[in-house]
Amino acid sequence: MAEADDSNHEGRVENVNRTENLLIYKVTDNPSWNLCVFFGLQHLLVAIGNTISVSLVVSHSICADETAKVQVLSNIMFSCGISTILQSLFGTRLPIYEGANSASIPVIVALMSLGRWECVAAATARPTVFGNSTDESLSSYSEDEEAPWIIRLREVCSVALAKRIAF
DSSP states (O other), X not given: OHHHHHHHHHHHHHHHHHHXXXXXXXXXXXXXXXXXXXXXXXXXXXXXXXXXXXXXXXXXXXXXXXXXHHHHHHHHHHHHXXXXXXXXXXXXXXXXXXXXXXXXXXXXXXXXXXXXXOOOOTTTSOOXXXXXXXXXXGOSSOSSOOOHHHHHHHHHHHHHHHHHHHO
């Protein structure tokens, strides 16, 4: 039995040695600058893809129209940029992209699936006004009336804030 354990242990040591020989970079090694640029772009593409997907899922959950989706995406991208700058200057002091957190998506989807937050059918929804105009007659909501997606977004933000404080 002891001989079988010794042979098994030797096999594991050989596997570890083979794995170490296959590594291109060890923990203390630095890749060349052109590979660092490539790896940085790869990281950025993955992070931006996650940020865009989070904003689209949140926009869909709050029943946002097309212009509201653009506003949600631009707000999330702006917040990610500000948090990246703050993290680079005062936090870890590393140039790491602080993207949107997708951990809150199940909570947001569950909250917005309640009957109280049900989306209005497309037939009864107000028409979306596209364009870049300052003409107030083109606005689909009056000053006293808020768009329904803004109310839903406030609810989502308050739940996300409470989740961050509680956990």
